[in-house]
Amino acid sequence: MVETVIVLFNRDLRVRDHPALAAACAEARHVVPLFVLDPAVQNRGRAGFLAESLADLRASLRDLGGDLVVRRGDPVAETVRVARDVGASAVWASGDVSAFARDRERRLARDCRTERLEFRLFPGVTVVPPGLLKPGRGDHYQVFTPYWRAWTVTRWREVVAAPEQVSLPPGVEPGVLPRVRGRPYLPGGESRVWPRLELWLRHCLTGYAAGHDDLAGDRTSRLSPYLHFGCVSPLELARLAARNEDFVRQLCWRDFYHQVTYAFPDISRRDYRPRRRDWNEDKEAADAWREGLTGLPIVDAGMRQLAAEGWMHNRARLIVASYLTKTLQIHWRTGADHFADLLLDADIANNSGNWQWVAGTGNDTRPNRTLNPIRQARKFDPEGEYVRRYVPEINSIPDKSIHEPWKLASPVPGYPAPISAVPQ
CATH class of the missing domain: 1.25.40.80 (Serine Threonine Protein Phosphatase 5, Tetratricopeptide repeat)
Incomplete structure (x- = not known):
């Protein structure tokens, strides 16, 4: 039996169906569940959800007799430091896909070889x-x-049960969890x-x-x-x-x-399928899109939902992304970066992949596809309930004009005229 294994948590904050944790608990006498708060990836929009998820994970591990060990700094350096402190012989983790995660895994594998630690990656993401x-x-x-x-x-593969017991080595200082600053719109954590x-x-x-x-x-x-x-x-x-x-x-x-x-680890920065295209550098239009002030209620509703909740309905995501990249002709990275700042669920693969799909630089087999926001609004929000929820300035507009307020005889007080030509 292995004496001590470190299980490095990243995007796998749970005890159920966690192959690395289950294997460590089955094969090692002691297990150190470790999470390293990396200042290079801190995000204020997701900080509250992460803090709640870590607190929930610690509670689950304590119920199993263990604990979540928390450190701050470079994940590779801190993992090696903890391994030395506890006399670990192995570091196990769930494999990930982004360029940042793959680089971390390569550095960790290199330093584990230097320290004569076994390094193993498991499925689970x-x-x-x-x-x-x-x-x-x-x-x-x-x-x-x-x-x-x-x-x-x-x-x-089969679903792996949560371990029955987690045995932490004696004398390990668990460390301090990050504080929850502001409640996230959704509560974080496996038990939630x-x-x-x-x-x-x-x-x-x-x-x-x-x-x-x-x-x-x-x-x-x-x-x-x-x-x-x-x-x-x-x-x-x-x-x-x-x-x-x-x-x-x-x-x-x-x-x-x-x-x-x-x-293709550069998916967040480079076109997956490069296409000759001149992107618009209109900062005012980009700012209006971010702030939900484009003058198109369906687009503004989606952007305001994002700002308020850290989440956006999937159909709205497609509409606002198509409007930014195909109507305003603004680079998809502008949208992807804004989503990455605010979305609770903004992992690199899905966020960048979906933005490139909409922009026509990704995996869509119809790169010239454009979603007409007015037709989309009529089809998926026919009564205007969604736009009224997030764009209160237009609540006095009759239902038949809710998606096209610029057609009214007089401007809507407090609501802008469209910043671009309205798709027909």
């Missing part, structure tokens, strides 16, 4: 490991539908997600296909922040929701972008 599925040619799938076909016939998840599976999963695009009804699961921080296992969720192909297909999209990012 996706349903199917990102490098597992490969087409006949190339190192990854570039189009979703062939990936979906391969993904659905792949045998998934399960009541929400079970309720949603019971009452909303069956009608997911019919309701997930309904902006006002808001019948989406809102599980994406919990998936981003790993408070719930994507594999366990996929198994629980297996009866609804439409929902499982969304989890496959998440895996798809993770395997794209695994093969």
Whole structure:
């Protein structure tokens, strides 16, 4: 039996279906669950959710007899330092896909070799490991539908139960958790997600296909922040929701972008498919878009929901992204960076992959696709309930004009005229 193993947590803040933690508890006498607060990746918009998730994880580990050891600084240096302090012989972690995460893993593997520590990566961030599925040619799938076909016939690993006990070495100082500064719109943590998840599976999963695009009804699961921080296992969720192909297909999209990012780590900075295009550098238009003051209620409603909640309905995300990149002709990185600043669920793979898809530089097989915001609003918010919720200035407008207030005889007090030509 191994004496002591460090389990380095990153985007896997849970005890259920955590292969690295389960293996360590089964194979080692002592286990040190470790999280390092890296100043290079701190984000104020997600700080509260992260702090709550870490506090919840610590409580779960203490219930199992262990603890969450928290340190601050460079994750590689701090992990090696803790390994020396506790006399560990191994460092185990869940593998990730971004350029930042892959660099951290390479540095950690290098320093573990120097320290004669075993370094091992486990699955857990996706349903199917990102490098597992490969087409006949190339190192990854570039189009979703062939990936979906391969993904659905792949045998998934089994869900791993939470360990029965976590035995921390004696004398380890657990460290101080970050303080929760301001309550996040959604409460963070594994114990917080399960009541929400079970309720949603019971009452909303069956009608997911019919309701997930309904902006006002808001019948989406809102599980994406919990998936981003790993408070719930994507594999366990996929198994629980297996009866609804439409929902499982969304989890496959998440895996798809993770395997794209695994093969193309620069996805957040460079075009996946470079196309000759002159982007508009209109700062005033970009600021109006960020602030929800474009004069298009459906776009402004989405942007204001993002600012207020750290979340945005998926259909609204497509609308505001298409408007920024296709109507205003502003670079997709402007939008991706703003989403990364504010979204609770903004992981690099999905955020950048989806923005490039909309902009026509990514994995969409129809790169010139444009979503008309007015038609989208009429289709997915026909009564204007969604826009009234987030754009109160237009609440006095009759229903028939709610999505086109500029057509009224006089301007709407306190609400701007459209900043660009309105798509017909």
